[in-house]
Amino acid sequence: MSANKEKLLVSACLLGKNVKYNGKNNCIDLEKIKKYYEIVPFCPEVEGGLETPRPPSEIISFDPVNVINNSGQDVTKNFQEGARKALELCRKVGIKKALLKERSPSCGKYQVYDGSFSKRLVNSSGITATLLKEKGIKIYDENELDKLC
Numbered sequence: 001m002s003a004n005k006e007k008l009l010v011s012a013c014l015l016g017k018n019v020k021y022n023g024k025n026n027c028i029d030l031e032k033i034k035k036y037y038e039i040v041p042f043c044p045e046v047e048g049g050l051e052t053p054r055p056p057s058e059i060i061s062f063d064p065v066n067v068i069n070n071s072g073q074d075v076t077k078n079f080q081e082g083a084r085k086a087l088e089l090c091r092k093v094g095i096k097k098a099l100l101k102e103r104s105p106s107c108g109k110y111q112v113y114d115g116s117f118s119k120r121l122v123n124s125s126g127i128t129a130t131l132l133k134e135k136g137i138k139i140y141d142e143n144e145l146d147k148l149c
């Protein structure tokens with residue numbers, strides 16, 4: 001019964017939703033996870049008011065936070081709003097764990113692109129992943145499914 005299962009926030013693109021910047025998804029097999037958790041899909045960038053498809057964005061500064069898209073448009077507020085809404089949802093429905101897509105400027109847990117739009121990675125987290133971590137939500141990426149079972 002799903003009512004008895006723990007809730008898990010999941011990057012919507014990992015569930016096959018076409019919410020990625022290019023209008024596609026990052027669908028992976030989550031059948032194993034669904035046995036243990038009630039899945040709550042969420043895309044911070046869409047919830048933060050950005051359209052799909054949209055230009056790709058990268059974090060150019062972490063402190064203070066500054067996110068721009070590849071046209072140079074400042075989308076920091078959208079990313080912060082998406083993160084705020086993710087936290088609000090977690091608190092509202094009692095979510096304590098999140099499975100988030102690695103390397104995304106919103107969802108990345110370990111690495112994100114460095115803001116130069118040249119495919120270079122840095123060891124840091126996306127805006128939503130950072131906020132959720134700070135507030136005590138445990139984050140997993142798509143390579144850590146075993147840790148969730």
Ligand code: SF4
Pocket residue numbers: 010011012013014019020021042043044045046101104106107
């Ligand atoms: S913001 Fe997160 S959920 Fe939305 S497309 Fe990017 S990685 Fe997927």
